[in-house]
Amino acid sequence: MKPLIDVQRRLLLGGSAAGLLLGALPGLAFAKADAANPPRRVVVAGGALTEVVYALDAGAVLIGADTTSTYPAAAQALPKMGYQRALSAEGVLSLHPDLLLASADAGPPATLQQIAAAGVRVIRLGERHDVNTVREKITGVAAALELAARGKTLLQRFDSDWEAALAAVQKQRPAKAPRVLFILSNSGTQAMVAGQETAADAMIRYAGAINATSADGKGFKGYKPLTAESAVNCAPDILMIASESLAAIGGMERLLASPGLSLTPAARNRRVVAGMDSLLLLGFGPRLPQALTQLSAQLYG
Amino acid sequence: MSTLFPTVLSGPAPAVRAPELLRKGRQRMVLAGLSLLLVLTTLLCAALGAYQIDPWRIPLLLWPGELSMADAQTRAVLLDIRLPRVLLAILVGCGFGAAGSAMQALFRNPLADPGLIGVSSGAALGAALTIVLGTTLWPDALRVAGIYAPMLAAFIGALAVAMLVYRIAAARGRLALPLLLLAGIAINAIVGAAIGLLIYVASDDQLRTLTFWNLGSLAGAQWSLLAVATPVVVFSIAALARHSAALNAMLLGEAEAMHLGVPVQAIKRQVLIASALCVGALVACTGAIGFIGLVAPHCIRLVCGPDQRVVLPGALLFGAVLTLAADLIARTVAAPVEMPLGILTALLGGPFFMVLLWRRRGQLGL
Numbered sequence: 001m002k003p004l005i006d007v008q009r010r011l012l013l014g015g016s017a018a019g020l021l022l023g024a025l026p027g028l029a030f031a032k033a034d035a036a037n038p039p040r041r042v043v044v045a046g047g048a049l050t051e052v053v054y055a056l057d058a059g060a061v062l063i064g065a066d067t068t069s070t071y072p073a074a075a076q077a078l079p080k081m082g083y084q085r086a087l088s089a090e091g092v093l094s095l096h097p098d099l100l101l102a103s104a105d106a107g108p109p110a111t112l113q114q115i116a117a118a119g120v121r122v123i124r125l126g127e128r129h130d131v132n133t134v135r136e137k138i139t140g141v142a143a144a145l146e147l148a149a150r151g152k153t154l155l156q157r158f159d160s161d162w163e164a165a166l167a168a169v170q171k172q173r174p175a176k177a178p179r180v181l182f183i184l185s186n187s188g189t190q191a192m193v194a195g196q197e198t199a200a201d202a203m204i205r206y207a208g209a210i211n212a213t214s215a216d217g218k219g220f221k222g223y224k225p226l227t228a229e230s231a232v233n234c235a236p237d238i239l240m241i242a243s244e245s246l247a248a249i250g251g252m253e254r255l256l257a258s259p260g261l262s263l264t265p266a267a268r269n270r271r272v273v274a275g276m277d278s279l280l281l282l283g284f285g286p287r288l289p290q291a292l293t294q295l296s297a298q299l300y301g
Numbered sequence: 302m303s304t305l306f307p308t309v310l311s312g313p314a315p316a317v318r319a320p321e322l323l324r325k326g327r328q329r330m331v332l333a334g335l336s337l338l339l340v341l342t343t344l345l346c347a348a349l350g351a352y353q354i355d356p357w358r359i360p361l362l363l364w365p366g367e368l369s370m371a372d373a374q375t376r377a378v379l380l381d382i383r384l385p386r387v388l389l390a391i392l393v394g395c396g397f398g399a400a401g402s403a404m405q406a407l408f409r410n411p412l413a414d415p416g417l418i419g420v421s422s423g424a425a426l427g428a429a430l431t432i433v434l435g436t437t438l439w440p441d442a443l444r445v446a447g448i449y450a451p452m453l454a455a456f457i458g459a460l461a462v463a464m465l466v467y468r469i470a471a472a473r474g475r476l477a478l479p480l481l482l483l484a485g486i487a488i489n490a491i492v493g494a495a496i497g498l499l500i501y502v503a504s505d506d507q508l509r510t511l512t513f514w515n516l517g518s519l520a521g522a523q524w525s526l527l528a529v530a531t532p533v534v535v536f537s538i539a540a541l542a543r544h545s546a547a548l549n550a551m552l553l554g555e556a557e558a559m560h561l562g563v564p565v566q567a568i569k570r571q572v573l574i575a576s577a578l579c580v581g582a583l584v585a586c587t588g589a590i591g592f593i594g595l596v597a598p599h600c601i602r603l604v605c606g607p608d609q610r611v612v613l614p615g616a617l618l619f620g621a622v623l624t625l626a627a628d629l630i631a632r633t634v635a636a637p638v639e640m641p642l643g644i645l646t647a648l649l650g651g652p653f654f655m656v657l658l659w660r661r662r663g664q665l666g667l
Contacts, residue, residue, distance in 0.1 A: 064637065082638035085509050088520060089382050091637030093374070094351040105506065108513070110521050118377040119370070198505075222504040 038146035039099035039121070043092060045084040046103025048134075048285030049125060050075050052141040053101070055286040056150050064095045066106075071279050071287075089114040101125065101141060126284070129202040131162060134288050154286065161289035168293055169208050172300040179212040180204045180273075180299070181236035181266070183255070184223055188248035191258070192223040193231075199282035200240065207295050212236040228260030236264050238271045238299060242278035273298040328611045331604055335618035339391075342625045346387045349629060351636035352378045381524070389522035389530075389586060390628045391621045394593060396534045396583045398620025400576040401594030402601070402612045403541040406548040407572050408478060411602060412657070414595045415580040418481055418573075419462045419488030424584035426492045427451075427458020428514055433499045433507045451514065452526070452585040459581025462488055467573060476569045517590040517643025519628050530582045537579035538617065544568050545609040552607060590643050592650025593620050599657065623649075 043064040044050045050069035053062060059074055066084040069075045081092055084106045092100065092115055100120055102112060104127045116122045125140040126133050135155060142151020182200035185191040194200035195213050198221075204211045212234040213219050241255065249255050252274070256267045266272070275298055280291050348356040354375055362368070362376045400415045407413070415421060431454035435443050443450050466488060470481035503511060547568045550558040559565050580594075601615035624642075627649065631640045 080638065082635075085506075086513050086639070086641075088351065088632065088637060088639030090351040090378060090632060091639055093378055093382070094353065094637050096374075108510075108520070110523060114382050114523070117381055119374045225501075 039097075039144070041095070041097045042099045042101060042145070043081060043095055043097040044069060044101045045081065045087060045106040046101070046126070047071065047279045048137060048283045049101045049103055049141060051279075051283070051285035051287060052137050052154075053145070055138075055154055056142055056145065056147050058145050058147055058150075061145065063097060064092070068279070070277075071283075087111050087115075089118070093118055093120065099123065099144060101144060129197075129199040129282075129284050131206075131288065134158070134284050134286065137284075138286060158286055158289065162292075165289040165292040165296070166206075169206070169296045172296050173208040174300065177208055177210050178237040178299065179215050179235060180207075180209045180238045180240050181212040181231070181234055181264075182240045183226065183245060184242070185245040185248050188250060191226040191245075191249065193226045193234075195220040195222055195224060197221045198223065199284060202284075203281060203291070203295060204240070206292055207299055209238070209299060226260070231260035232263050234264070236266045237269075238273060239264075239266045240273045240295075240299075242281050243274055243276060244278055246272075246274045324606060328605045328608070328615075331601070332611065332615055332618070335615060335622065339618050339622050339625075342622050342629075343387060343391065346390065346625045346629050347379075347383060349633060350378075350383055351632060351639075352383075354379060382522075385524050385527055386519050386522040386628070386632075387625065388527055389519050390624045392527070392531060392534050393519065393583050393587055393590060394597070394619075394621030394624035395538060395617045396579045396620075397590070397594035397624075398597040398616035398618070399538045399541050399613055400579045401620070402598035402609065402616040403544070403548065403572050404576055404594070405598050405602075406552060406607075406609050406612070407569060408482070409552060411599055411661075412595070415576055416489075416591065416594075418466050418485035418577075419492065420459050420466075420577045420580045421584050421589060422489050422492035423462025424455040424459040424581050425515065425589055426495055427454035427456070427461075428585070428588070429496050429499045429511055430454060430458070432510050432514065433503045449526070452521075455585035456581050459577060459584060462492070463574065463577030463581070467570075471570070475566050476573070478569070481573075513641065514588045515643070516641030517588040517646070518631075518639070518641050519587055519624075520632075520639065521586065526586055530586050533582040534579050537575040537582075540571060540575035541579075542613055544572055545613050548572070548609040549607075552609075588643065590624075590646055592646045592654070593624055596650050596653050597623055 040061060041063045042053070042061045044053060044062060045066040045068075047066075047068040047070060050062070050065050051071055053059060054072050054075065062075075062078055064081050065075055065078045066081050066087070068084050069078070079095060081087060081095070084103060085108070087106060087108070089111045092111075097120055100112075100115055100122045102122060102124045104124060106112065106124070112122055112124075121144075123140065123144045126137045135158070138155050138158060139151055142148055142154070182194040182198075182204065183191050184194065184200070193213055194211070196211070196219055201211045201214070211219070213224075215234070239255065239261070241249075246252065246255060249258070252272060255272065256262060256270065261267055273295065276291060276294060279285070280287055281295070283291075348354065348359065352375075354362070358375075359379065362372060362379055368376060397415065401413075404413045404415055404417065405411050408417075428451040430438070431443070431451045435450060435454075446453050466481060466484045467476070469484040470477050500508060500511065547558070547563045550561050550563045551565060551568070553561075555565050584590075597620035598612055598616035601612050601619055605611045605615060624646075627645045628642055631642045631645050634640060
């Protein structure tokens with residue numbers, strides 16, 4: 001291992017492009033060496049992964065988290081490493097972690113490479129928005145923290161909670177699935193609506209409803225700005241919005257009065273689901289069953 | 302020709318007057334002072350950072366040989382993260398300083414900036430295209446280039462715009478500077494619209510990547526990147542420095558310079574291409590970092606006068622000092638979080654630009 005570092009150093013000092021490839025090697029070597037004893041100093045980039053760590057009752061090993069880690073309250077007291085997509089290599093390393101748990105969104109890629117090259121194990125988890133990804137997050141984090149037994153227990157509890165949540169959805173959902181429009185507004189000025197392949201779309205489908213933006217066989221991927229006419233066109237029965245977004249827009253009345261939305265069935269019947277924050281609703285963490293239960297209760301209650 | 306314009310072109314005048322002598326002394330002092338300042342700033346930036354390293358242990362860490370696990374990590378931080386970053390900061394400062402001073406001399410306008418003719422925008426468009434449409438447009442190239450794809454695309458974008466602007470403004474070996482400026486404005490507008498369009502179609506992730514790229518940062522510094530960028534920048538700076546005396550002559554006016562035997566058209570072309578190469582390579586490495594190329598040469602000109610043979614090396618050194626200092630603030634002030642460098646240079650550069658405009662009001666007839 002030691003000679004490896006020297007070889008790498010010389011190559012990199014020479015400025016050779018091959019040095020970059022070698023840069024990954026010490027990281028791997030360290031990872032193998034570390035596998036014998038569990039990591040003691042862990043940093044997390046990604047709110048859902050932070051939740052998993054706490055759900056495993058392993059919060060004590062955390063020494064830093066990113067700004068998306070807002071739950072549970074203890075996570076907010078951790079030293080903040082900045083936004084998960086804009087991590088700083090030296091900043092993360094200054095906390096002297098031996099493990100970085102990173103979401104699929106975490107980056108930039110060069111920074112993660114540098115952190116790995118400095119001997120920190122980097123584990124990336126969670127690519128998609130579905131139940132299996134959450135299960136992968138739980139087993140992945142448990143394996144990384146060498147808490148496989150606790151991971152198994154947590155996974156069992158998660159699975160049974162999920163079954164219960166799905167069963168509740170089955171019982172509550174009406175014969176005709178409602179059309180739901182998810183609205184995202186970080187600043188309160190330009191609202192966006194969720195298309196396919198978004199966390200919001202997945203939640204709407206798990207709840208047995210229809211995403212109003214892709215109801216008629218068309219639709220788009222990702223988020224698009226909300227235009228007044230297309231809002232009317234979508235004709236949502238229910239509006240869905242995270243509590244932060246609702247606050248940014250300025251409350252329920254403002255939302256229902258916004259151009260286009262005011263003409264939808266949802267606004268006429270004042271049907272808005274707004275009781276959850278975005279980490280709970282869209283985070284795809286261990287609280288997913290809870291989020292689905294709440295969503296279903298608010299959609300059909 | 303050296304007998305006609307001795308002080309402007311080359312060599313000392315036969316009879317140097319006292320103020321001239323004073324100015325020469327001051328110029329030499331400023332350049333020496335800046336060199337010393339650059340060395341000190343470099344050492345400071347290498348020693349300080351979010352990751353605490355005892356400065357006195359640095360020689361020991363750099364000495365090849367066995368180290369404990371913790372020391373090996375410290376060495377990795379020092380050698381693979383901080384050192385390339387410090388060197389990239391110097392490269393960026395030198396490159397923007399040199400390109401800025403050459404452009405200001407070429408356009409005979411102290412407010413000229415490498416971004417003026419659209420080269421920086423071209424680079425930004427290249428990067429934005431790759432970030433947003435890369436996976437659909439050129440997936441194979443992405444697989445090969447990996448994380449360097451936006452940088453490569455930025456460089457290609459910068460060169461493409463430079464060539465386009467040049468095609469518009471040049472014919473039969475002549476280059477019309479006003480046309481070049483106007484073409485630059487048009488390109489900036491088109492690129493602005495194109496990037497706006499890309500922002501509109503971008504997915505959430507791409508949008509955020511794009512935003513951070515536009516803020517500019519030296520965080521991407523790696524040895525392999527430096528190995529590619531350094532030769533380009535050094536070559537460009539050498540090309541710009543070679544024409545310092547000729548640019549001095551051109552400050553008198555193009556016709557006058559031509560009568561002095563300066564190959565005006567060739568020099569305009571070479572300065573333009575060298576600046577585009579330099580700025581393109583740097584913007585590709587770091588994203589958009591503004592104002593260094595404007596501020597550094599101007600400060601030197603205020604202190605030392607407009608002699609390009611002094612302004613260029615001065616701007617080079619001062620640009621490097623400025624960038625190093627700004628990056629040191631960017632990576633330490635909010636550690637372990639990092640501030641985008643582009644924000645800092647704009648925060649420092651913007652007010653400076655305003656003061657500059659205020660002071661020049663007199664010359665503009667106010």
